[in-house]
Each structure stands twice: as C-alpha cells, then as structure tokens.
Amino acid sequence: MKWQKLGPHIREERKAVGSSTSKDRLIGVSNEHGLHSSSRNASADLSRYQRIELYWFAFNPMRVNIGSIGLADCEEKTGITSPDYAVFSCLDTINPFYLLHFLTSEIGLNQINKNCSGAVRKRLYFSGLSNINLPVPPLPEQLSIVRKVAEVNELQKEIERSRVIAAHLLQAVLKEAFAPAPS
Secondary structure, three states: OOEEEOHHHEEEOOOEOOOOOOOOOEEEEEOOOEEEEOOOOOOOOOOOOEEEOOOEEEEOOOOHHHOOEEEOOOHHHOEEEOOOOEEEEEOOOOOHHHHHHHHOOHHHHHHHHHOOEOOOOOEOOHHHHHOOEEEOOOHHHHHHHHHHHHHHHHHHHHHHHHHHHHHHHHHHHHHHHOOOOOO
16 A cells, blocks of 8 residues: 555644633643543633634644544544644544554654754654655555454453453452461
C-alpha cells in the first residue's frame, strides 16, 4: 500500500470560544487518557480558547511526541481547550479512529518525532502534522482495521480480568492449604 502525506486528509480547526464566558467543559489531553475533562480552571478570558467538537482531535504540540493526543469520540470529550493546543478534524477520506490508532502506534509516534521541530524543546506544528506519512487504504479497509483493533483491545481486557481472577483464586487455594491447624 502506498503511503501518503496526512495533510490532504485533515483540516486545522480554529473555532475560538469568543469573548463571552462559557459554561463548556474544559478539555485537557494526556498521553495516558487522550482527551479528558480537565480539573484545571479556565482563564477568566476565554477569547483565545478553542472549541473541540465531536470526532475532532486535539494535541499538545510540545508533548505529542510522547502520545499526548486525543479524539473527541463522545460528547463528554467535547468542549473548550487551551489556546496552546492544536485542534484538527478528519476529512471524509480518513476515519478518525483509524487515524488515532495510527498516531498512537509506535510507527505513528516515530512519524510524529520525524516531523517535530525545535533544537531543545521538540514541537509539532500543524504543518509538521500535515507532513506525516501514513498508509491510507480505502474507507472500508480502514473500518476493518478499526474493528480488528477493537477486538484485540477487548481480548486484552478479558485476559486482564482472567489474570486478576486467577491471582485471587491462587491466594484462596494457598490460604486454605496453609491455614493453621485447629488447636
């Protein structure tokens, strides 16, 4: 499959909140949780804050190289975010879940690192994001990959649940086996 530049498949979003006070959720981004409701307080001046709408991405340009990027995949992850974050959406040629899986994969993080700029503090600007190379199969194939990743994620969760149950069962067996003899 031919690799392509990401630029033709995404659009930078710059919907400022404006000067009015907003009751929207403040959204943060981390490498552990992606987009999440932030516990920090928004500045009194929201004029430079940006909107994040459903199926849009946001990332911290100074931490995206360690995976600080997220997708607003549900209403709880929409709202407003720091003016320091980059916000973008997918065009109809790329599935946002497919893109998220790519960008957070080892290969995707390598592509991000190749396109960061800065001598001391690495930063990914939208232009660098646009230059990232990735495979862009037809949408049905992208959806198939997304489904396979979801199946593997569910299998990992089931394995972890089984591991916890087995650990508890082992402790119960050992407790019974080594219980003190009645006096």
